[in-house]
Amino acid sequence: MRRLLLGIVVAIILISLGAVVQSAAPEPIVIGCNLEMTGQVAAYGQAAWEGINIVSQIVKPEVLGRPVEFSVLDNKSDKIDTANASSRLIERDKVVAIIGPMISGSMLAAGEVCEKKEVPIIGPTTTNPLTTQGKKYVFRACFIDPFQATIAATYCYRDLNAKTAAILSDISNDYCVALGNFFQQEFERLGGKVVSLTYCKAGDQDYSAQLTDIKTKNPDIIYIPNYYTEAALAVVQARDLGLKQPVFGADGIATEEFLAIGGKAVEGVMHTTFWHEKAAESELSKKYVELYRAKYGADDEVNVFGALAADCYLIVLDAIKRAGSTDPKKVAEAIEATKDLPVVTGSVTIENGDAIKPVVFREVKNGKWDYKTMVYP
Amino acid sequence: MSLETFIQQLANGISLGSLYALIAIGYTMVYGILRLINFAHSDIFMVGAYFAFFLIAVFKLPWLVSAILAIVLTACVGMTIDRIAYRPVRNAPRISALITAVGVSFFLENLGLVTVGARPKPFQRPDLMARVIRIGPAAISGVSIWVPILSIGLVAILLYVIYRTKLGMAMRSVATDIDTTRLMGVNVDTVISYTFAIGSALAAAGGIMWACKYPQINPLMGIYPGWKAFTAAVIGGIGNITGAMIGGFVIGLIEIMAVAAFPALSGYRDGMIFGLLLVFLLVRPTGILGETLKEKV
Numbered sequence: 001m002r003r004l005l006l007g008i009v010v011a012i013i014l015i016s017l018g019a020v021v022q023s024a025a026p027e028p029i030v031i032g033c034n035l036e037m038t039g040q041v042a043a044y045g046q047a048a049w050e051g052i053n054i055v056s057q058i059v060k061p062e063v064l065g066r067p068v069e070f071s072v073l074d075n076k077s078d079k080i081d082t083a084n085a086s087s088r089l090i091e092r093d094k095v096v097a098i099i100g101p102m103i104s105g106s107m108l109a110a111g112e113v114c115e116k117k118e119v120p121i122i123g124p125t126t127t128n129p130l131t132t133q134g135k136k137y138v139f140r141a142c143f144i145d146p147f148q149a150t151i152a153a154t155y156c157y158r159d160l161n162a163k164t165a166a167i168l169s170d171i172s173n174d175y176c177v178a179l180g181n182f183f184q185q186e187f188e189r190l191g192g193k194v195v196s197l198t199y200c201k202a203g204d205q206d207y208s209a210q211l212t213d214i215k216t217k218n219p220d221i222i223y224i225p226n227y228y229t230e231a232a233l234a235v236v237q238a239r240d241l242g243l244k245q246p247v248f249g250a251d252g253i254a255t256e257e258f259l260a261i262g263g264k265a266v267e268g269v270m271h272t273t274f275w276h277e278k279a280a281e282s283e284l285s286k287k288y289v290e291l292y293r294a295k296y297g298a299d300d301e302v303n304v305f306g307a308l309a310a311d312c313y314l315i316v317l318d319a320i321k322r323a324g325s326t327d328p329k330k331v332a333e334a335i336e337a338t339k340d341l342p343v344v345t346g347s348v349t350i351e352n353g354d355a356i357k358p359v360v361f362r363e364v365k366n367g368k369w370d371y372k373t374m375v376y377p
Numbered sequence: 378m379s380l381e382t383f384i385q386q387l388a389n390g391i392s393l394g395s396l397y398a399l400i401a402i403g404y405t406m407v408y409g410i411l412r413l414i415n416f417a418h419s420d421i422f423m424v425g426a427y428f429a430f431f432l433i434a435v436f437k438l439p440w441l442v443s444a445i446l447a448i449v450l451t452a453c454v455g456m457t458i459d460r461i462a463y464r465p466v467r468n469a470p471r472i473s474a475l476i477t478a479v480g481v482s483f484f485l486e487n488l489g490l491v492t493v494g495a496r497p498k499p500f501q502r503p504d505l506m507a508r509v510i511r512i513g514p515a516a517i518s519g520v521s522i523w524v525p526i527l528s529i530g531l532v533a534i535l536l537y538v539i540y541r542t543k544l545g546m547a548m549r550s551v552a553t554d555i556d557t558t559r560l561m562g563v564n565v566d567t568v569i570s571y572t573f574a575i576g577s578a579l580a581a582a583g584g585i586m587w588a589c590k591y592p593q594i595n596p597l598m599g600i601y602p603g604w605k606a607f608t609a610a611v612i613g614g615i616g617n618i619t620g621a622m623i624g625g626f627v628i629g630l631i632e633i634m635a636v637a638a639f640p641a642l643s644g645y646r647d648g649m650i651f652g653l654l655l656v657f658l659l660v661r662p663t664g665i666l667g668e669t670l671k672e673k674v
Contacts, residue, residue: 038490042495172644199643205593216379216381242509
C-alpha cells in the first residue's frame with residue numbers, strides 16, 4: 001500500500017515537472033492537412049503530403065519564433081469525411097489554417113464548415129470556380145476550370161482542327177461535370193459541335209457502352225475531364241474498341257498511375273495542367289526538384305499535386321508571418337493579400353480567393369509527360 | 378441504333394455480364410449451402426487479384442502459373458476466414474454471421490489499404506487476354522471471349538461436384554440440415570471449409586479476369602462488382618447456381634443496353650441496376666429460378 005502511494009506521488013511530481021518543461025518551450029502552431037490519403041484520388045493526397053514534406057526541408061516549419069506542426073487527417077476522397085475532418089481539425093486541434101482537400105467536390109463540403117468557423121482553408125488543386133465563390137475563408141493555389149477548359153477547347157478547335165467532339169465526364173464529381181460543361185460551351189461558341197455527351201461515375205471500371213456511343217458518332221476529338229483511374233481505364237478501353245481519335249484530359253490525370261494503368265494506350269493523350277518541372281526557373285523551384293529527385297529517384301517526374309501543396313504551405317506560412325498572429329481571421333486576411341509570393345510553381349498572387357496562374361499543356365510521349373507550351377491568363 | 382452498334386453493345390454486355398456471372402456463382406454457392414450472404418466475397422475477389430499481381434510483378438512467374446497459384450492461395454484465405462470468423466458463430470443466430478461477414482469485408486478492405494496502399498496498381502495483361510479480336514463490326518478483347526467460356530466451364534464443374542460427388546452430397550446435406558448431417562457421421566466443418574475454398578477460388582478467378590479486362594487494381598476494387606454480382610445472384614434466385622449465371626448476363630446486358638439507349642443517362646447506370654434489384658425484391662424475391670424459402674436472412 002505504501003509503495004503504491006509513493007508511486008502515485010512520484011507520478012504526480014513527474015507529470016507536473018513535465019508540464020513545467022512543456023510550458024517553457026514555445027507552443028507549436030498547428031496547420032491542418034485535410035488530405036485524400038485513401039479512396040478514389042489517393043494519389044493526390046499522398047503526393048500533396050510528399051510535397052509538403054519536401055518543401056519544409058527548404059523553408060523550415062517555423063514562424064513567429066514558434067515551431068509549426070502538421071495534423072494530417074485522411075478524408076478518404078469523400079465529401080462527408082472531408083467536412084468532418086475539417087470540423088475535427090478546427091475543434092480538436094485548434095488549427096490556424098487548413099491545407100487541402102485536393103478535389104473540388106470535397107472542398108465545396110469543407111468550405112462551408114470553415115466559412116462558418118472562420119478558419120482559412122486552401123485547396124492546392126481545387127479548380128471548380130464555385131469553391132471560393134462568395135466565401136471569405138476559402139482559397140485555392142491553382143487556376144479555375146472555366147479558364148482551363150476554355151483554353152483546352154480553343155486549342156482543340158484551332159490547333160488540332162477538331163470540329164466535332166465527344167465528352168465523357170464523371171457525374172459524381174462537381175469538377176468533372178463542370179469541366180465538361182465549360183468545354184462544351186466554348187467549343188460550340190467557336191463553331192464546333194459536341195456530338196456525344198456521356199457520363200460515368202466514380203469507381204466505374206467499364207466504359208464500353210459509352211465508348212461504343214462515341215465510336216458511332218465518330219467525333220474528331222474525345223474530351224475526358226475525369227480523375228486518373230477512370231480516365232486511364234476509359235482510354236485503354238477506347239483503344240481496345242478501335243477508337244483512334246486524339247484524347248484530351250484535364251489536370252486530374254497528372255499522376256504516375258495514369259501512365260502506368262494506361263500503358264501504351266495513353267500514348268499521345270494531351271492535357272492541361274498547372275506546372276511542369278521544365279518550367280522551374282526560380283532558385284526555390286530548382287531546389288525543390290533536386291530534393292524530390294534525391295528522394296524519389298532521378299527518373300521520377302516531379303509531381304504537380306505535390307508542388308501545389310508545397311505552394312499552399314508557403315502561402316500559409318507567409319500569411320501567418322505577415323499577420324503577425326495565429327488568429328485564423330487575421331491569417332485569412334493575410335492570405336487574401338498575398339502578392340507575388342515566390343513559390344515552387346513560380347510566383348503567386350491571390351485575388352478573391354483564387355490564384356492567378358498560367359495553364360501548361362502536356363502530351364504523353366514514350367510513357368512520360370512531355371511539356372508542350374504554357375498559356376498565361 | 379444501327380445494327381453495327383447493336384452488335385458491339387451486345388458483345389459489351391455479354392462480356393461484362395459473364396464477369397458478373399463468375400462472381401455471382403461464388404456468392405450464390407455459399408448462400409445455397411450455408412444460408413449466409415458472404416459479404417466478404419467481393420473483397421476475396423480483390424485479394425485474388427492482388428495475389429496474381431504480386432506473383433506476376435514481384436516473383437516474375439509466368440501468367441498462367443501466377444493465376445493458378447493465386448486461386449489456390451485465395452482458396453486458403455477463404456478457408457482461414459471461415460475458420461477464424463465464421464466457425465465461432467456457426468450456432469449463433471443467422472444475423473450474427475451476416476454481421477461478421479460485413480466485418481470481414483471491412484477488415485479485408487482496410488488491411489489492403491494499410492498493406493498495399495490506396496493508390497491503384499497497373500495489372501499486366503497477358504497478350505492472350507489483351508489482344509483485340511474483330512468479329513465483323515465488333516471489336517472484342519480476348520478476355521471477353523475467355524470469360525464466358527471460363528464461367529460456363531466452371532459452372533459445369535461446380536454442378537458436377539455438387540450433384541455427382543460425395544463432397545457435393547455432403548454439401549447438399551449440410552444445406553438441408555446441419556445437425557442431421559452431423560449425426561450421419563459427416564464432418565460438417567470440413568465440408569463447410571471446402572465450400573469456402575471453392576467459393577473463394579471462384580472469387581479469385583473472377584478477380585483475375587476482372588483485372589485482365591480493366592487493368593487496374595486497388596483495395597476497394599471489389600465493392601461495385603461485388604454489389605452487382607450480388608444483385609445478379611438475387612435476380613437469378615439466390616442459392617441457385619444456374620440462376621446466378623443467368624442473373625449475371627441479365628445484369629450485364631441491361632446495364633450496357635440502358636446506356637446504349639439513353640447515352641445522356643449513362644451516369645445513372647448503377648442506379649438502374651439497383652432499382653431493378655428493388656423491383657425484384659418487391660415483386661419476385663425468389664428471383665428468376667429461385668424456389669420459395671421458408672427462412673431468409
